[in-house]
Amino acid sequence: MSGEDHRDSNALHVEAARRLDAVQSRYTTKRRLLVDVFEQADHPLSLPEVIAADSSLAQSSVYRNLAALEEAGVVRRIVTGDDFARFELAEELSGHHHHHLICRTCRTVADFTLPTAVERSLAATFRDVSDAHGFSVQDHQVDLLGACADCQDAARIGGDT
Amino acid sequence: MSGEDHRDSNALHVEAARRLDAVQSRYTTKRRLLVDVFEQADHPLSLPEVIAADSSLAQSSVYRNLAALEEAGVVRRIVTGDDFARFELAEELSGHHHHHLICRTCRTVADFTLPTAVERSLAATFRDVSDAHGFSVQDHQVDLLGACADCQDAARIGGDT
DNA sequence: TTTACTGCAAAGGGTTTGCAACATG
DNA sequence: CATGTTGCAAACCCTTTGCAGTAAA
Numbered sequence: 001m002s003g004e005d006h007r008d009s010n011a012l013h014v015e016a017a018r019r020l021d022a023v024q025s026r027y028t029t030k031r032r033l034l035v036d037v038f039e040q041a042d043h044p045l046s047l048p049e050v051i052a053a054d055s056s057l058a059q060s061s062v063y064r065n066l067a068a069l070e071e072a073g074v075v076r077r078i079v080t081g082d083d084f085a086r087f088e089l090a091e092e093l094s095g096h097h098h099h100h101l102i103c104r105t106c107r108t109v110a111d112f113t114l115p116t117a118v119e120r121s122l123a124a125t126f127r128d129v130s131d132a133h134g135f136s137v138q139d140h141q142v143d144l145l146g147a148c149a150d151c152q153d154a155a156r157i158g159g160d161t
Numbered sequence: 162m163s164g165e166d167h168r169d170s171n172a173l174h175v176e177a178a179r180r181l182d183a184v185q186s187r188y189t190t191k192r193r194l195l196v197d198v199f200e201q202a203d204h205p206l207s208l209p210e211v212i213a214a215d216s217s218l219a220q221s222s223v224y225r226n227l228a229a230l231e232e233a234g235v236v237r238r239i240v241t242g243d244d245f246a247r248f249e250l251a252e253e254l255s256g257h258h259h260h261h262l263i264c265r266t267c268r269t270v271a272d273f274t275l276p277t278a279v280e281r282s283l284a285a286t287f288r289d290v291s292d293a294h295g296f297s298v299q300d301h302q303v304d305l306l307g308a309c310a311d312c313q314d315a316a317r318i319g320g321d322t
Numbered sequence: 323t324t325t326a327c328t329g330c331a332a333a334g335g336g337t338t339t340g341c342a343a344c345a346t347g
Numbered sequence: 348c349a350t351g352t353t354g355c356a357a358a359c360c361c362t363t364t365g366c367a368g369t370a371a372a
Contacts, residue, residue, distance in 0.1 A: 067363090136308040
């Protein structure tokens, strides 16, 4: 199953259904729609972005479904300091381990990946750190904070000294 | 011992005053108290923790002062997904570049450091990544998510079946 | 049929803000 | 004295929840 093209969204839905079933939840039409939205996104989506992508979804239902999908391990919630939380497909489902470029100006979040060698050495270091602290690591999170290309341009034009 | 504390603390306050002055803000008694609280903390503090450390501060004033201190670059705001935001001294003032161990159970945040060699190689990698994306990096954030020692113990006792 | 899900509206809760009194430079 | 700061309380806004109707198994 690994190494396959991400075009196979059927496998994604099958796995999502399996995970929801494992927590006694149903894979309804609305939830399938949500998974479709996240599959097509190339960055974590805020709630307004999710609703913009499919306005057939009521706000409260989206929140409730995202909570259900998160509990099932289908999506992951990301908190960046923006007004809104953001959501993306769980990495086991997207098959795409990555990190985030967070723009402090427009608050958008873009994905990036680290070279395998760096990831591997980081993982080893994290193991040492967690051992030393008696901390059990489930996940790591590497974010870069700064200004995206668009906001740098805007600053040069609008905020010029 | 206490002589050293006074000297360190004094340098800290001088720098904090300078930074506040740079944004037309005053270094009031309350703000000095806040800086003292953060200087003594060994981990990022939530608002309840700040108020617990010094209850002479009104909640809204603490929020307002933290916003002022953040704008001046004296403290840094951290968002972990906990109900509360957390704050710590800016690294230029604490002189202590570090990262966070975030416990998903009790939501506490502990500090840890990476070996210099790892930091250096990370910085180089981040430079490559940001160049490739046209992203201007101001800061990076490396967090480990998992279970702290206490919560692992609690799980062994309470959740053992 | 049974149980979970949906949508609307209202409540929740951390954070922000209006305003009058106060302190700082 | 002029201006920034403080504290109280109310407003704010993202998110959660109660409830009645609907869809899934």
